[in-house]
Amino acid sequence: AQSVTQPDIHITVSEGASLELRCNYSYGATPYLFWYVxxxxxxxxxxxxxxxxxxxxxxxxxxxxxFKRSQSSFNLRKPSVHWSDAAEYFCAVAHLFTxxxxxxxxxxxxxLKVLA
Amino acid sequence: GAGVSQSPRYKVAKRGQDVALRCDPISGHVSLFWYQQALGQGPEFLTYFQNEAQLDKSGLPSDRFFAERPEGSVSTLKIQRTQQEDSAVYLCASSIENTEAFFGQGTRLTVV
Structure with a gap:
């Protein structure tokens, strides 16, 4: 069965710093992957x-x-975080219907919490 | 409308009460989905419609949950005899076939 793991429940970064949010998935075939905020x-x-x-x-x-197939990962990145990026981020994999x-x-x- | 519209935005129900949650999808979107998001969790799939046909309801947690979309547009999620564990945000999403879904703002249900 498909599954998605986001190992970090909370992340705090300073405004202007870089950001990486981790996502690992489990899926047998080539996955459709998404990030939502x-x-x-x-x-x-x-x-x-x-x-x-x-x-x-x-x-x-x-x-x-x-997307890194060898690591089953789909990490989200941003080079410079803005205060308005504070939110909850969800990674998702698609389950295809017939x-x-x-x-x-x-x-x-x-x-994600952003410090001024 | 411009986006997926859900009503009410907030609902407080006494345990044992029946509730009905409405979703108005984006015009022309064939597929409609309901998700349940418990506090601190990611959304979990409940059911999906293609036009008026309910093609998958594998995520409905019990037979107290019922969804319909009689004319292939507006959908209603009904929960009978609400329990405390039903407290969650209920998200509706719609899509053109085989594309990503657009989500509504959700209905926050609190059962007291």
Missing amino acids: QSPGQGLQLLLKYFSGDTLVQGIKGFEAE SGTYKYIFGTGTR
Whole structure:
């Protein structure tokens, strides 16, 4: 069965510092991978996704992620964090239905705190 | 509408009460999903519709949970005889077939 592990429950960084959020997945085939962000009281917003091709994926708000098959990882990075990036971040892998659409298997999330 | 709309945003129910949560997906989105997000956890899949057909309900935790989408647009998640463990944020998402989903802001259900 598919699963996603986000080993860091909380991360604190200073504004302007670089950021890396870890994500490991378990999936038999080539996975569809996603990073979502959730601000307090808000729904989930898609940051980026990986389906195939270039293993370095660019997303919105200056985020990027790298798919490493050998490590079963899809870590999220940002070179310089802004105070507005404080939120909860979820990594997800897709479970494909026979219809072609898919549901998400989410990790437990990483809460990011940004210090001024 | 511009996004996925859920109502109510907050619901407090007494234990044993029935509740109904509404989701209005993005116009034209064929697929609709319900997820449950317990405090401090990631969202967990409950059920999914393609148009009016409920194609998977494997995530519904008990037979007290029921979802419908009779005309292939608005969906309602109903929970009968609510229990404390039902307290969570219920997220609705919609998508065009085979693409990523767009999420609503969720309904926070508190059972007291």
